[in-house]
Amino acid sequence: MINLYGLTLKKLEEFMLSYNQNKFRAKQLFSWIYEKKVTDFDLMSDISKSFREILKRDFCLEKPKLYIKQVASDQTIKLLLEMKDGEKVETVLMRYNYGNVACVSSQVGCNMGCSFCASGLLKKQRNLEVSEMVGEILVLNDLLEETSQRVTHVVVMGTGEPFDNYNNVIEFIRIINDQKAFAIGARHITVSTCGIPDKIIQYGQEGLQVNLAISLHAPNNELRNRLMKVNKAYPLELLIPAVKKYIELANRRVTYEYIMLKGVNDSLEHAKELVELIKPTYAYVNLIPYNQVNENGYKRADNDQVKAFMDYLMKQGVTTTIRKEFGSDIDAACGQLRAKHQWR
Ligand code: SAH
Numbered sequence: 001m002i003n004l005y006g007l008t009l010k011k012l013e014e015f016m017l018s019y020n021q022n023k024f025r026a027k028q029l030f031s032w033i034y035e036k037k038v039t040d041f042d043l044m045s046d047i048s049k050s051f052r053e054i055l056k057r058d059f060c061l062e063k064p065k066l067y068i069k070q071v072a073s074d075q076t077i078k079l080l081l082e083m084k085d086g087e088k089v090e091t092v093l094m095r096y097n098y099g100n101v102a103c104v105s106s107q108v109g110c111n112m113g114c115s116f117c118a119s120g121l122l123k124k125q126r127n128l129e130v131s132e133m134v135g136e137i138l139v140l141n142d143l144l145e146e147t148s149q150r151v152t153h154v155v156v157m158g159t160g161e162p163f164d165n166y167n168n169v170i171e172f173i174r175i176i177n178d179q180k181a182f183a184i185g186a187r188h189i190t191v192s193t194c195g196i197p198d199k200i201i202q203y204g205q206e207g208l209q210v211n212l213a214i215s216l217h218a219p220n221n222e223l224r225n226r227l228m229k230v231n232k233a234y235p236l237e238l239l240i241p242a243v244k245k246y247i248e249l250a251n252r253r254v255t256y257e258y259i260m261l262k263g264v265n266d267s268l269e270h271a272k273e274l275v276e277l278i279k280p281t282y283a284y285v286n287l288i289p290y291n292q293v294n295e296n297g298y299k300r301a302d303n304d305q306v307k308a309f310m311d312y313l314m315k316q317g318v319t320t321t322i323r324k325e326f327g328s329d330i331d332a333a334c335g336q337l338r339a340k341h342q343w344r
Helices: 010-016 024-035 049-058 130-145 166-177 195-202 221-227 236-250 267-283 302-315 336-343
Strands: 065-071 077-082 088-096 099-103 153-156 189-193 211-214 255-260 284-289 320-322
Touching: 010 024, 010 166, 024 236, 077 130, 077 336, 088 130, 088 336, 099 130, 130 166, 153 166, 153 195, 166 189, 166 195, 195 211, 195 236, 211 236, 221 236, 236 267, 236 336, 255 302, 267 302
Parallel strands: 099 153, 153 189, 189 211, 211 255, 255 284, 284 320
Antiparallel strands: 065 077, 077 088, 088 099
C-alpha cells in the first residue's frame, strides 16, 4: 500500500497515468485529501466507483499516532509522534506573532554527532519517509483546527540532518509548498543543515525559493571540529565556498546559526573571526541561546556577552538576530522529549 500523503502532485499524476486515468485525477485527489480532508475513498464522489476500488486496494492515508502532547505556558506545543514501526519522532509548534511555526524532524535520531545536541544522544535509526514528515504537519493542523488555525511556517530543524535525507526532504517541501496541498509559501519554509557542501550546492539548483540556514557555531576549524564532528569531513574551506556557490545559484541570502556557549565560542575574538569568515557570503547571523542538555557540560552564554557579541557583528555590518525562546517549561531542548521516553 502506498501512502498518498507521501506523494508530490507530480508523482501522483504519474501514478494516475500508469492506471490509464486522466492526469487531472491527481488534482482531484489532492483536493479531497488536503482541502476537504476526506480520508475515505468511498466519499470521493467525483471519482468512478471502479477506480475508487483500485484506490482502496493500492493506496492508504495514514498519519502518525499522537503519543505524547505537551503544551507550554506560552502555547508552544511539543509532540512525540509514533510511526507505524513504533519509532518515535519529535515535532514542535511555536507561536510567533507572524504565524504558527512547525519545527519538523527529518530522521529518527541523528548521526552527525554534534557534542552540544540532545538529538545525537540517540543514533540514527532510519530516515523519515515523505509521508511521515507530511504527517507531522497533518497532526499539528488537526490540533490547530479546533481554533481555526493552521501551520503557516515550517522549519526543518527538528531531529536529524535534512541533507542526509535529501530526496525525501525535497519532496516533503514540494508537497507543503503545493497550492493544492498546504500552500505554505517557499519563503515561509527553512531548511537547516550542519553543512554538507555538495548537498548545499544541489539545493541551490532545485529552483525552490526556500530559505537555507547553516549551523555554523564556530568561526574556525579547530573549535568547529570539537563542537561538530561533521567539520572533520567538511571543514570550513569546503563549507564556505559551497555556501557562496549556493547564493549564486539560488540568488538568496543565507542565515548562519550560532549557538552561544559560555566560555567556548562567545568571546569578542570569536566574533571578529566570525565576521572575517562570513563577510564574503553577505549572510545573516542568528545567535541561539543554548538549551542546556544535562548530559554534556556546556553552559548558556551570559546575556551581556550575547549582547556584546551581537553589537560587534552589527557594527561590522552583519545583520544579527537573537533567537526567541519557546516552551521553556516543557522538554524544550532539541531531542530531549524523545531521549527521555526512549530510555524509560
Ligand atoms: N541537523 C540540522 C538540523 C537540526 S538541528 C542542523 O544541524 O542544522 C537544528 C538547530 O538546533 C541547529 O542549529 C542545532 O545546532 C541547534 N541545536 C541543537 N541542540 C541545541 C540546543 N541544545 N540548544 C540550542 N540549539 C540547539
